[in-house]
Amino acid sequence: MVYAAGLDFGTSGARLVVMDEAQRLLTEVRVEFAETDRSWDVTWLQALEALLRQVEPGVRSQLDAIAINGTSATVLLCDDHGQPVTAPLLYNDDCGQACISQVASVAPAGSPARSATSSLVKLLWWGAHLSAERQGRARYFLHQADWLAAHLHGHWGRSDYHNALKLGYDVGGLAYPDWLLQLLESEGGRQWLPQVQAPGTLFGLVSTAASDRYGISRDCIVIAGTTDSIAAFLASGAQAPGDAVTSLGSTLVIKLLSHTRVEDSRYGIYSHRLGDLWLVGGASNTGGAVLRQYFTDEELASLSQQIDSDRPSPLDYYPLPRPGERFPINDPQLLPRLSPRPADPTDFLQGLLEGMARIEAQGYERLIALGATPPTRIFTAGGGAQNPAWTQIRQRWLPAPVMTAGSTEAAIGTAKLALQGYAQAQATAAIEGST
Ligand code: ADP
Structure with missing residues (x-):
């Protein structure tokens, strides 16, 4: 042994x-x-x-x-x-x-x-x-x-x-x-x-x-x-080119294993070397910190159960905790877009989750546009990984199947x-x- x-x-x-x-x-x-x-x-x-x-x-x-x-x-x-x-x-x-x-x-x-x-x-x-x-x-x-x-x-x-x-x-x-x-x-x-x-x-x-x-x-x-x-990425089970991990913690971070190296300081994108491959990453300011501004974790869990995730939300949000974004849009002045706010908190939450799923999808699109290997599997880590409604919404927006990470323990x-x-x-x- x-x-x-x-x-x-x-x-x-x-x-x-x-x-x-x-x-x-x-x-x-x-x-x-x-x-x-x-x-x-x-x-x-x-x-x-x-x-x-x-x-x-x-x-x-x-x-x-x-x-x-x-x-x-x-x-x-x-x-x-x-x-x-x-x-x-x-x-x-x-x-x-x-x-x-x-x-x-x-x-x-x-x-x-x-x-x-x-x-x-x-x-x-x-x-x-x-x-x-x-x-x-x-x-x-x-x-x-x-x-x-x-x-x-x-x-x-x-x-x-x-x-x-x-x-x-x-x-x-x-x-x-x-x-x-x-x-x-x-x-x-x-x-x-x-x-x-x-x-x-x-x-x-x-x-x-x-x-x-x-x-x-x-x-x-x-x-x-x-x-x-990187240790948390290695724990997820991701190992082949096209394997990616999205971390849905306080912020939204994506990492994609790529044949090609991608760097772009405008978007805060850089690549770590992993043997003959490259681990390309970008971080958006959206994420769980915005959810925390409106909901407790208990509310998130219970309201999420009421979301009909197959029915797309008509709301077009760009959730941010404060002005400013780096990736996938580079604009230090970018304002959060969180209106109109519906009376029903479930609808509001769905709008937030859909907005974040769109940002995540744009993030992968940005990496692909800059030359990264397109994702084939997307593992999920962080507090948001426990939310099945969000996973289903993300699945509608993302270009590859969403999987649960084997572990996220560094x-x-x-x-x-x-x-x-x-x-x-x-x-x-x-x-x-x-x-
Ligand atoms: P970090 O380590 O970046 O602080 P975590 O991975 O511990 O983040 O995740 C915490 C975040 O997860 C919080 O911002 C919280 O809003 C979010 N969160 C917790 N429970 C849920 C849930 N059921 N659905 C969506 N997000 C959740």
Whole structure:
């Protein structure tokens, strides 16, 4: 039997699952991050330890592979031994205009590094604001997942290209691009860049120290991880070109596995690399947050049961929680369209759901128009996935069958990545052994 652990570090807590090679779930444990005044790195490390210790010793000592996913653009600077020299900056920390302008002056138009919260903007910010003493001690710029994984394998300074996308790493050329290296050469921080490898490839054998401390098998390998949203995609069951996942959470996010890479910063569209394929994504501001402005979750469930989803709504809504939209329409001023409002709340809800289904369909159309592989199956995740009336309405609008996601648990997607990485490492070892 092969046992793989996937760890998911989110914003409010962390999860661990253990799966066998048939993808059966053996263990699932969770810790919530307590509200304290400790630095985040301390909280994460305690969570790592707490998660591993909750796994039965018999399972822990037989683990073959481990991978970790983290929240994208959540980063820290550490020294040669992994000791943080700064408090981490979180995914949503905005580092101000000066560093964004520096990136915008050199990064290509579609680059995911060109956002106020990107990893690269955070690196530049540290380059400009840390004391000379701390800059001298700093050795590696790491993402949350990189740093935690290195506590298990002991090689500081390694990352994966899903986490490194917002650092400006070129996932097409598999190298840091010249514009990035030149920028950091002049602004400082080039020496902090981690080595980047493909998610799902070998980071290294678990260190003796980590094996002893956490009671993990000495033969366990640590596999390069990913970001939380890609891990959730991997958990869904989507795997072939044309497989897509729509997340109906507070916002509406679509992700489509494509033969072709699509980038368009006007619409906030960029592609993650998944082996030889591309995971193309876009996010609309519509979604459950609008529903929450009018209905409780209980009302949503009960009113939805009264919707006749085969009868199209005459209402032509564009539901938004506030003005402004990026995808599939790029218009920072776009106003929500939510009138006329019928007296019957069921009719109103149906109008909202139909409006969102139209936006979702336009989203897929936009990706196809920009060259992405057309969807053939659309898995659904998030709070809205539990709504059968919405699913039927979406089915009327969408170009492919709507399916329920196998799981949406990022830890499960990461355990799958660890299993895949383990199989690949075994195959490589077998080839090396036979030559
Ligand atoms: P997030 O993680 O983005 O906050 P979730 O995936 O937890 O979102 O989903 C929460 C959203 O799902 C809420 O905005 C809520 O309005 C919506 N939601 C909850 N129940 C239903 C339902 N039965 N039908 C449609 N939407 C729902």
